[in-house]
Amino acid sequence: MSTVETQAPKTPGVSRKVVDRVTVRFAGDSGDGVQLTGSQFTTTTAIAGNDLATVPDYPAEIRAPAGTLPGVSAYQIQFSSSEVHTAGDQPDVLVVFNPAALRVHINDLGPNGIVVIDTNQFDAGHLAKAGYEKNPLEDGSLNKYRVIKENLTEKTLLALKDLKDVSAKEKARCKNFFALGVAYWLFNRPLETTLKYISDKFKKDPDVCEANRMALKAGFSYCEMTDMFQAVAYEIPPAPTQPGLYRNISGNQALAMGLIAASVKSGRTLFYGAYPITPASDILHELSKLKNFGVVTFQAEDEIAALAATIGAAYAGSLGVTGTSGPGIALKAEAAGLAVMTELPVVIIDVQRGGPSTGLPTKTEQADLMQALYSRHGESPAVIIAPATPGENFDFAYEACRLAIKYMVPVYMLSDGYLANGAEPWKVPATADLKPIPVEFASNPENFLPYRRNPETLARPWAIPGTPGLEHRIGGIEKRETVGTVSYEPDNHERMVVIRAEKVARIAKEAPPLKIEGDQDAELLIVGWGSTYGAIRAGIELAHQKGLKVAHAHIRYLNPFPANTGEVIKKFKKVMCPEMNMGQLSLLLRGRFLVDIVPLNQVKGQPFKAREILAGIEAVLAGKPVVKPGQTKQGAEDVLEGG
Amino acid sequence: MTTAIAQEVPKPKYTKADFQSDQEVRWCPGCGDYAILSAAQQAFARLGVPREKFVMVSGIGCSSRFPYYVNTYGFHTIHGRAPAVATGVKMANPELQVWLITGDGDALSIGGNHLMHALRRNVGLKILLFNNRIYGLTKGQYSPTSEVGKVTKSTPYGSLDHPVNPISLALAAEATFVARTADIYIKHLEDLLARAAAHEGSVFIEILQNCVIFNDGAFKDVTDRVMRDDRQVQLEHGKPLIFGKGRDKGLRLKGLDLEVVEMGKDGVTEKDLLVHDEHCESQALAYLLSRVEAPLPIGVFRDINRPTFERRAYHQIDDSKKKYGNGDLDRLLKGGETWSVK
Numbered sequence: 006m007s008t009v010e011t012q013a014p015k016t017p018g019v020s021r022k023v024v025d026r027v028t029v030r031f032a033g034d035s036g037d038g039v040q041l042t043g044s045q046f047t048t049t050t051a052i053a054g055n056d057l058a059t060v061p062d063y064p065a066e067i068r069a070p071a072g073t074l075p076g077v078s079a080y081q082i083q084f085s086s087s088e089v090h091t092a093g094d095q096p097d098v099l100v101v102f103n104p105a106a107l108r109v110h111i112n113d114l115g116p117n118g119i120v121v122i123d124t125n126q127f128d129a130g131h132l133a134k135a136g137y138e139k140n141p142l143e144d145g146s147l148n149k150y151r152v153i154k155e156n157l158t159e160k161t162l163l164a165l166k167d168l169k170d171v172s173a174k175e176k177a178r179c180k181n182f183f184a185l186g187v188a189y190w191l192f193n194r195p196l197e198t199t200l201k202y203i204s205d206k207f208k209k210d211p212d213v214c215e216a217n218r219m220a221l222k223a224g225f226s227y228c229e230m231t232d233m234f235q236a237v238a239y240e241i242p243p244a245p246t247q248p249g250l251y252r253n254i255s256g257n258q259a260l261a262m263g264l265i266a267a268s269v270k271s272g273r274t275l276f277y278g279a280y281p282i283t284p285a286s287d288i289l290h291e292l293s294k295l296k297n298f299g300v301v302t303f304q305a306e307d308e309i310a311a312l313a314a315t316i317g318a319a320y321a322g323s324l325g326v327t328g329t330s331g332p333g334i335a336l337k338a339e340a341a342g343l344a345v346m347t348e349l350p351v352v353i354i355d356v357q358r359g360g361p362s363t364g365l366p367t368k369t370e371q372a373d374l375m376q377a378l379y380s381r382h383g384e385s386p387a388v389i390i391a392p393a394t395p396g397e398n399f400d401f402a403y404e405a406c407r408l409a410i411k412y413m414v415p416v417y418m419l420s421d422g423y424l425a426n427g428a429e430p431w432k433v434p435a436t437a438d439l440k441p442i443p444v445e446f447a448s449n450p451e452n453f454l455p456y457r458r459n460p461e462t463l464a465r466p467w468a469i470p471g472t473p474g475l476e477h478r479i480g481g482i483e484k485r486e487t488v489g490t491v492s493y494e495p496d497n498h499e500r501m502v503v504i505r506a507e508k509v510a511r512i513a514k515e516a517p518p519l520k521i522e523g524d525q526d527a528e529l530l531i532v533g534w535g536s537t538y539g540a541i542r543a544g545i546e547l548a549h550q551k552g553l554k555v556a557h558a559h560i561r562y563l564n565p566f567p568a569n570t571g572e573v574i575k576k577f578k579k580v581m582c583p584e585m586n587m588g589q590l591s592l593l594l595r596g597r598f599l600v601d602i603v604p605l606n607q608v609k610g611q612p613f614k615a616r617e618i619l620a621g622i623e624a625v626l627a628g629k630p631v632v633k634p635g636q637t638k639q640g641a642e643d644v645l646e647g648g
Numbered sequence: 649m650t651t652a653i654a655q656e657v658p659k660p661k662y663t664k665a666d667f668q669s670d671q672e673v674r675w676c677p678g679c680g681d682y683a684i685l686s687a688a689q690q691a692f693a694r695l696g697v698p699r700e701k702f703v704m705v706s707g708i709g710c711s712s713r714f715p716y717y718v719n720t721y722g723f724h725t726i727h728g729r730a731p732a733v734a735t736g737v738k739m740a741n742p743e744l745q746v747w748l749i750t751g752d753g754d755a756l757s758i759g760g761n762h763l764m765h766a767l768r769r770n771v772g773l774k775i776l777l778f779n780n781r782i783y784g785l786t787k788g789q790y791s792p793t794s795e796v797g798k799v800t801k802s803t804p805y806g807s808l809d810h811p812v813n814p815i816s817l818a819l820a821a822e823a824t825f826v827a828r829t830a831d832i833y834i835k836h837l838e839d840l841l842a843r844a845a846a847h848e849g850s851v852f853i854e855i856l857q858n859c860v861i862f863n864d865g866a867f868k869d870v871t872d873r874v875m876r877d878d879r880q881v882q883l884e885h886g887k888p889l890i891f892g893k894g895r896d897k898g899l900r901l902k903g904l905d906l907e908v909v910e911m912g913k914d915g916v917t918e919k920d921l922l923v924h925d926e927h928c929e930s931q932a933l934a935y936l937l938s939r940v941e942a943p944l945p946i947g948v949f950r951d952i953n954r955p956t957f958e959r960r961a962y963h964q965i966d967d968s969k970k971k972y973g974n975g976d977l978d979r980l981l982k983g984g985e986t987w988s989v990k
Contacts, residue, residue, distance in 0.1 A: 052987045198985060252986045262981060269977045276740055296968035298975030301739055301961060306765040310732035313725070313762075317705070317736025320723055321744065325736070343726050433981050470721035470737070470744050473700045478669070478715050480724025490671070491716065 014195055016229060021193060021240040026085035028093030029188065032110045033102030033123075034071055035064050035078040038181040043080025044428075046188055049198045050084045051253045051430045054243025057084040058539060060092035060427045060612065063367045072126065072134040077109045086242045090539035090546075092427060094614035098237075100188060102126070102157075104135035111147070119151045119237050121191075123184060125158035153233060157184050157224075164223035170212040179220035186224020192239050196221060247432065254431040256395035256424035257284070260328075260354065261291035263402030265298050268324055270403075271410060271442035276318035277326050278303040278311040283366040284422040285328045285356040308336040312353065316340060319349040320479075322446065322469035324406055328354035331364065331373050334417075338380040341415055345385045345505065347479045348456075348465050350409035353387075354402070357421040357535075359610040368610025369422035371535045372586035374593070377417040378564060384502045386509040388412070389564040391419040393538035396431040398424060401561065407442045412512060413464040419563070421585075423536045423612050450474030455489035463508035465489075509565060516562035518569045521576075524554035529625055530577035532602070534560045534590050537583050537613055544618025555622055560590070571598045581605050581625050583613055587634065605631050659696035664689045666699060669719040678860035680831030681710060681778065685717055687834045688747075688776075691841035692718070703746045705734040707759060710785045710859070711751035711778035728759030731766035734773045735957075742958040745845065748775045753783045756792040756812055767821040767850045769957040774844045774851040777814060778831075782863035800862075815938035815949060818852040819931045825849065826934065827948040830856040830871050836946070843948070849956045870944050883937070883947030888921035891943050898922075899940070906940055926951040 029046070033039045040061055047059050062079040069076030083093035098119045101107045103126040114120060127142055141147055142154060161183040165176045182203070189196060200218055207214035228234040268275035277300060279289045293302040301323070305311035312327045319325030329337065334355050344351045357373045359365030377389045388408055392401040398420055405418040447453060447466035455477045456465045468475045477489060485492035486500055521530070523545055533541050538559050545555045558573050560566065574580050574594060581603045582591040588604035595602050605621040607613060617632070624631045667689040675681045692702060702720035706712035708727035715722025725733045730748050738746045755763050755777050766773055782800070783789040789802040793814065797806040818826045825847045829837050837855065844851040856867045869879050881891035881899060889899040890911075898921040899906045909916045925933060926948050934949040969975075 048985050052985060054987075054989070246989045248989050250982065250986055250988050252982070252984045254984075265975070265980060266977055269975070274740065276736065278736065295975060295980070296965045297972040298977075298980075299965060299969075301965070303735070303739060305732065306761060309729060310735075310762055310765070313729040313732035314736035314739070316725075317723070317733035317738075318740040319736075320733075321703075321737045321740035323736075323740040339726055340729065347723075433986065436977050436981070469741075470703045471700055471741055473698070476700060476720050478704075478722035478724065480715070480722075481726055482724065 014193065016190070016193060016238070019229075019235060019238050021238045023240045023242065025087060025241070026083060026089065027098065027192065027239060027241055028081065028083040028096045029098045029100065029192075030079055030081040030096035030110060030113070031100045031188075032077055032079040032106035034105065035068065035076045036071060037078070037102050039078045039080050039102070042181050042185050042188075043082065045185055045199045045202060046194070047082050047428060048202075048253055049189065049194045050082065050192075051251070052198055053194055054246075055084040055086065055241055056089040056244040056246065056430060057082055058089050058092045058427060058429050060423060063426075070134075072103060072105055072131045074105050074109055074135060077106045079106070079110060084241060086244045088244070089429075090542035091612065091615060094543075094616055098191070100184065102184070104132050104137055104141075107141060108135045108137065111150075114150060116149045117151060119153065120147065121187065122152065122154040123157040123180070124154050125156050125180070151237065153237065157187070160227060161220050161223070164227075165216050165219055168212070168216055168219070171216045175213055176216060179217050182217045182220040183224035183227075186221045186226075187228055187234075189221075190225045190228035190234065191237055192241060196225060246430070249432045251430045251432055253428050254396060254399075255426055255428040256392070256398040256420055257287045257356070257426070258291065259396055259399035259431065260402045260420065260425075261288050261295075263399040264292065264326055264406065265295060265300065266399070266436065266439060267403045267406030267442060268298065268300065269436075270439055271324060271406065271444050273322065273324040273410070273444060275300045275326065276303065276315060276323035277301070277328070278305050278315040278318070279328050280305050280308045280311045280333065282308070282330045282333055284358055284425045285330050285333075285354065287425070288328045288354070288356075308333040309340055312337040312340040312344075312351070315351050316344050316347070316349055319344075319351050320347070320469070321471075322467070324410065325349070325351040326354065326406070327351070328356065330356050330358045330366075331360045331376070332362070334373060334376055334380060338382070341387065342381040342383065342385050343481045344415040345381060345387060346481050346484070348413045349415070350413055350467070351415045352402075352405040352409050353415060353417045354405075355417060355419050356425045357419060359608075365610045367422065369536065369612060370585050370608060370610060371419070371421050371537070372589065372608070373419060374534070374563065374586070374589040377419060378593075384506065386506050387564070388414055388416040388509055388512055389419060390416065390562050391535045392424065393535060393559050393561060395424050395427050395429050397561075399431070399434070403439065407440060408512060408515060410442055410444060411464065412462050412508060413467060414508060414512075419535060421536050427536075446472065447475055448472060454487050455479060456484055457487050458504075463504060463511060513562070513565040513568045516565070516567040519558050519560060519567040519573045521573060522557045522559075524556050527554035527556040528577065529554075529579045529581060529622060530556045530558060530574060531618070531622070532558050532560065532574060532580055532582050532590070532594065533584070534563060537585065540613035540615055540618055541583060543615035544613070544622065547615055547619040548622050553622060553626060563590070566597070570594075574598055574600050574602070579603065579625050581621055581631070583618055583621060585613070603631060606634050608634050660698050662693040662699065664693050667692045667719050669717055671716045673717050674713065675710060676861050679710070680780070680857040680859070681714070683831045683834055684776075684778065684837065684855055684857065685714065687837040688841060689718065691838045691845075692720075695842065695845050697745055697845070701743065701745050703734075703737055703744050704749060705730050705737060705746060706749040707751070707754035708785070709751040709754045709783070711749055711857075712754060714749040728754055728757070729762060730754070731759065731762040731773065731775070735766055735769070735771045738771055738773060738958055739961065742772065742962065746773050748773045750775065750777050752777065752779045752781060752791045752793040752814070756814060756817070760792075764817075764821040767818060767823040767852060770822070770824055770849040770954050771957045772849055774847075775853065777852070777854050778857040779814060779854050780857045780859040780863055781866045782859050784859045784862050788862040813938060814854045816935060819935050819938060819950060823850050823852045823950070824952050824954050825851040825948070826950045827852070828854045828856070828946055830867060830946070831858060832871050833946070840948070843951075847951070849954055870946075879943055880946050881943040883924050883926075883945050883949060885924055885926040885948070885951075888918050888923050890918065890921065897943075899943075904936075906936055908943070928952070
């Protein structure tokens with residue numbers, strides 16, 4: 006841990022254009038270190054005091070053939086002097102490292118946008134691999150953009166020419182940091198954070214370390230001294246933020262820490278059972294490293310065993326958590342039903358991705374809401390909560406654990422690929438401020454019955470093996486009320502179904518009242534859940550610029566809903582629900598509250614753009630139909646289809 | 649582990665009745681499970697282990713009703729998944745003595761995957777597989793151990809599957825303790841259960857069990873009082889493989905196979921017979937024995953030691969704490985690059 010205090014560097018003689026916000030996208034071949042470049046830029050930008058949001062765009066293949074279109078990897082960041090809610094609808098500045106990256110991403114750049122091109126790979130061979138018949142640098146096709154082209158690799162080699170103990174190949178690899186130096190200069194970012202990162206990362210190899218440090222500084226200096234960059238020099242002053250200690254965090258990182266926090270606060274060993282699956286594997290990786298917190302991580306043989314083992318661990322007194330994505334939730338349904346019937350504290354995390362079936366493993370979607378509600382057979386209610394931002398993953402992982410233990414009930418937490426990998430500045434919470442998670446195991450044999458319930462929460466006792474005098478049997482067969490033995494009696498079954506439903510329904514009181522943000526007196530309410538939060542806020546900002554009034558309520562407790570949900574949505578003349586699915590929350594709200602909600606849906610494996618939300622707002626306010634899935638085409642697809 | 653002379657905690661004294669729950673046993677009259685239940689309750693009572701430390705974990709099937717009849721902690725889980733649930737139980741509290749009750753359908757059909765992984769991990773689970781070569785609870789379909797051509801409700805023209813051999817499978821899955829017995833060998837079963845309790849690591853015991861309603865007499869060859877001395881061979885560590893009513897037959901190695909020989913004929917003596925070795929590191933001997941069906945080997949095929957999964961997992965945790973100190977939540981949250989806003 007280090008707190009790096011940095012100031013924006015002085016660049017005398019340069020007149021910088023001050024802007025409120027910029028969106029930058031880095032793109033290159035997947036072996037080119039685009040993610041590293043992007044994440045370093047992000048950390049530096051966060052420390053420079055801007056609000057930001059990021060989203061990586063990973064290729065689906067582990068390693069597609071070098072230089073091809075499917076091998077392109079990208080990273081986008083929007084940063085600002087004011088609030089940032091999304092990683093940006095489209096880049097203002099595109100930095101590309103090879104022809105394939107240019108081809109895939111150039112159509113997303115707005116007219117007069119800036120494209121910085123590393124010309125090193127713009128030879129006949131690479132151009133052909135990217136499907137270019139003519140060289141775009143020469144045929145005028147880039148005329149509507151502001152093009153900065155430079156052979157960054159050559160320039161890097163030149164800058165490092167005096168280093169004797171580093172091979173030419175190693176020097177060429179430093180071009181990432183050279184390019185990063187260029188990016189830092191364009192936006193006046195300090196170099197210190199990345200210089201320190203390089204020193205740490207390469208401390209075992211001082212020569213390579215020095216080469217990379219020199220490359221970073223050289224990229225920065227190069228821009229200082231080269232005229233063509235002067236016209237694209239920007240300044241984005243720091244954003245006003247609440248005082249406190251901040252760090253940059255991705256959703257999955259925040260999630261892992263939320264689970265650890267719950268383990269510490271409850272005093273229960275965290276048992277995390279999981280099977281590797283994109284985009285949830287990182288949670289397992291992160292927790293596996295934290296053994297000094299006593300975390301037991303278990304890479305199970307399959308998704309079913311992951312949840313089954315988690316249930317066994319919860320039965321024996323651990324805080325049981327499993328994490329997966331859509332396909333895993335499907336597999337876990339039967340075991341989840343066992344958790345419902347045995348009323349054990351387990352948390353099931355779904356980091357949603359494009360479906361159905363294998364779908365789009367590296368793309369985001371939020372189409373598992375119905376699955377979380379209804380994948381278990383029978384009347385099998387479970388709690389469902391969902392964070393709205395990467396940072397909220399911490400709070401909701403923690404809350405899922407707290408609710409599971411308090412009510413002895415399985416809790417689903419729905420995140421998605423965008424939240425998991427996207428990052429934002431996060432105010433570090435004080436551990437003393439976290440809600441307590443009291444745990445009281447059953448211990449007194451007198452009057453003990455395995456299903457004798459707490460009158461307020463309806464939770465049954467947590468009676469763990471090893472406790473003398475409480476020996477009892479539980480299982481998946483229906484239970485006699487209170488006594489907990491097997492029962493097939495008709496009235497008892499109905500009673501138990503009602504009790505299990507009532508237990509979940511009472512959890513509504515744990516949900517803070519649904520808040521209406523924005524214009525309280527608006528005609529239109531946007532209701533959303535999960536990661537659409539950022540896009541909705543950004544879309545509303547665009548609407549405000551056009552003088553339109555919009556209210557926004559974002560639901561984090563999806564089952565049960567907050568107690569005032571019906572009241573909130575019935576208050577407005579028009580209600581629109583944007584979702585990255587075909588209308589799941591819309592269906593639930595309509596069915597439950599009899600309100601005619603307009604669904605605004607898209608299922609492209611991409612987050613909503615702010616302007617898509619704006620278009621929906623305008624359509625609904627004008628009484629016109631909104632755009633439906635299938636009615637629009639998105640840029641990259643045209644390219645990949647050879648269009 | 650303390651080396652000081654500690655006050656010895658007196659071992660609890662139980663009787664069989666202490667391990668009987670108040671539930672009326674609902675297996676069919678004449679079912680082999682009654683005998684197994686009785687032997688288990690007897691064996692548990694003698695182990696000197698506090699009753700609260702026992703956990704019975706079962707899947708689905710007639711076998712899996714077992715936990716309801718034993719007065720210990722019990723978890724009747726879902727079909728095939730008991731090994732996974734039990735692994736979680738053992739990992740959460742390695743001090744518990746976890747017994748896993750399953751059947752040929754539960755463990756070898758839907759549960760085959762989980763069984764293999766539990767065994768190869770060497771999790772300290774004592775797995776009792778009641779093999780009756782049929783699906784009893786669902787009223788008579790064939791199972792993975794049913795013989796080819798078995799006519800059942802779902803295979804009226806005879807089953808097409810070649811059966812799997814549970815002992816061979818367990819050995820291939822690297823199980824560290826593998827044994828076979830039958831429901832009517834009550835004393836033998838009790839002894840095996842005592843050995844199972846003492847073994848650190850996975851235990852796999854195939855219990856040939858008679859389903860009196862849907863597959864009566866499946867093991868008659870081996871269990872019938874008149875025939876059995878000639879139809880089975882007792883495995884005893886360090887002893888030659890002799891069987892037969894008059895102890896006049898034996899098994900001897902012929903190339904990579906085992907052949908039945910008559911003692912005294914063609915100069916065959918006890919010295920020619922294969923001597924059983926439970927503790928061979930290699931599974932080869934045990935595997936060879938597992939392929940023999942006549943005479944059917946009864947007893948312990950393999951008993952070796954290998955560090956258990958839970959012990960190694962907690963070792964890593966302890967090592968990590970020693971290396972990095974106990975986890976500090978505040979430090980974790982403030983990790984990475986941070987900056988202050990005043």
